Amino acid sequence: MxxxxxxxxxxxxxxxxxxxxxxxxxxxxxxxxxxxxxxxxxxxxxxxxxxxxxxxxxxxxxxxxxxxxxxxxxxxxxxxxxxxxxxxxxxxxxxxxxxxxxxxxxxxxxxxxxxxxxxxxxxxxxxxxxxxxxxxxxxxxxxxxxxxxxxxxxxxxxxxxxxxxxxxxxxxxxxxxxxxxxxxxxxxxxxxxxxxxxxxQARRLDVPGLLMLSPGLALLIYGLSTGGERGDVTTPGALLPAVAGLLLIAGFVARGLTARHPLLHLRLFRNRTFAAGIATMTLFPAGYFGSMLLTPMYYQTTRALTATESGLLGIPLAIAVGVSMQIATRRIDKASPRVTIVSGIVVAALGLSLFGAQLGPDTPYWRLCAAMLVMGAGVGMVMMPANATATRTLAPDDVPSGSTTLNIASQIGTSIGTALMSVVLASSVAGATDLSQRAAAFQHTYWWAVTLLALAGVPALLLPRRRRSAGASTPASESRPRSAPVDPENAAPVEGR
CATH class of the missing domain: 1.20.1250.20 (MFS general substrate transporter like domains)
Structure with a gap:
């Protein structure tokens, strides 16, 4: 403590x-x-x-x-x-x-x-x-x-x-x-x-919005989780809840753009930095946490390790993520957000590629841990730095809505990633008859996770290239929505591109 x-x-x-x-x-x-x-x-x-x-x-x-x-x-x-x-x-x-x-x-x-x-x-x-x-x-x-x-x-x-x-x-x-x-x-x-x-502000709770968004998220995540467990998202038990969830979320978005006091301020997406941060924090967790589902399964089913042994092999990754995150997130106050986060995505994708490329029934553990160290260094350069960059330009009144939206995006991305990895692995491992074929099935699935990590680099390219000084002018694309004027005494400095 x-x-x-x-x-x-x-x-x-x-x-x-x-x-x-x-x-x-x-x-x-x-x-x-x-x-x-x-x-x-x-x-x-x-x-x-x-x-x-x-x-x-x-x-x-x-x-x-x-x-x-x-x-x-x-x-x-x-x-x-x-x-x-x-x-x-x-x-x-x-x-x-x-x-x-x-x-x-x-x-x-x-x-x-x-x-x-x-x-x-x-x-x-x-x-x-x-x-x-x-x-x-x-x-x-x-x-x-x-x-x-x-x-x-x-x-x-x-x-x-x-x-x-x-x-x-x-x-x-x-x-x-x-x-x-x-x-x-x-x-x-x-x-x-x-x-x-x-x-x-003591505004009333947007009950219709809540009744659409909360059940919508729960149904979507339930459908994705069920599809992942069964290895098939097209079964009625998985597809119907997921589609119903998407329809409810779509209804919430439509209401959020027109309601006078919406549950979440969706007009914050007009802020390019915030929108790019949300997109990055949806795609990157999908690839990262999706891959984290695969790793202990590979160790336990292909390498016959216990849960404790597979947990111990995950320590190098966790340490690399923590150390890199501390360094990168502290540096984000002075460094270029775009360069830092895009570089982290590249490093993370490279590390996961190295891990997946050498998977086999008897790959030395030190080589797998070394690849995870590389991946962890990249992950630490993305997660918290992206959160800090996305929320820095928000006015104080918009911070609760912005942080809530970031957490929702991360939850959805994680659920999509884990469900996708489960489905791909189930279909790939179905015909495996020996350990080599099982390892090849994991290898194939990891490339999907690498693809999701790489896709996160697209919205990350829209993040600010450099920090502006506090007195710099605000680009129009970064300005706050007119519906919620900025308090001049509490306004956050705006980042440039």
């Missing part, structure tokens, strides 16, 4: 920002650890509850659907109740859901309480990010986002190992109970350190 606080104080200058970052980083560590721990506990949970794997998968799927359903409410909740109260509510939901999940007595209650956890987690990241962006000096946005990326380093490195140890040394209950001490610390610090913000 002191390490997190020290990093915050070293990186940032204002007391309000330092306090906000301390709280948000601890809360994010808890949420990221939970996801990475549960991912390695699926098989043990199936054994403990005597349930088939397809049923146990709902422990993860229900959580994801709850996250997707509640994210659209983040911007409205911050405007109506304030960031501090919304964040405290999110922490309480996550802590309460964790305690209840640890006490689950059958698979039905386990899934139900995971939904409660997901409702809290869906608010933690967009609300936390919005509070950090509001508190940050725009000239130091990169350094603030670098500190916000600390959980990305800690979670993937320690989560799988910690989860495996808790299950082996204690029981499955502890993979959820471990959230309680961290959550209580975050809750107490949030109550004491976060500033009680005055709500900027």
């Amino acid at each position: 002191s390490t997190v606080t020290g990093a915050v104080r070293t990186a940032e200058s204002t007391p309000v920002l330092a306090r906000t970052l301390t709280v948000v980083v601890i809360g994010s560590i808890m949420a990221v650890l939970d996801v990475t721990i549960v991912n390695v506990a699926i098989h043990p949970l199936a054994t403990a509850f005597g349930a088939p794997l397809a049923t146990i998968q709902w422990v993860a799927t229900a959580y994801t659907l709850a996250v997707a359903a509640v994210i659209p409410m983040a911007a409205w909740a911050m405007g109506r109740f304030g960031g501090k109260r919304t964040y405290l509510t999110a922490l309480a939901l996550f802590i309460g859901g964790s305690a209840a999940t640890a006490l689950a007595w059958n698979i039905e209650t386990l899934v139900l309480f995971r939904v409660v956890q997901g409702l809290g987690a869906g608010l933690l990241m967009p609300v936390g990010m919005a509070m950090v962006i509001r508190a940050a000096d725009r000239e130091r946005m990169g350094r603030a986002m670098a500190v916000l990326g600390i959980p990305v380093l800690i979670g993937p490195v320690s989560g799988p190992v910690l989860g495996g140890w808790l299950i082996d040394a204690a029981s499955w209950h502890w993979i959820f109970l471990i959230n309680l001490p961290v959550g209580v610390v975050a809750l107490v610090l949030a109550a004491r350190l976060l500033r009680s913000d005055v709500t900027r």
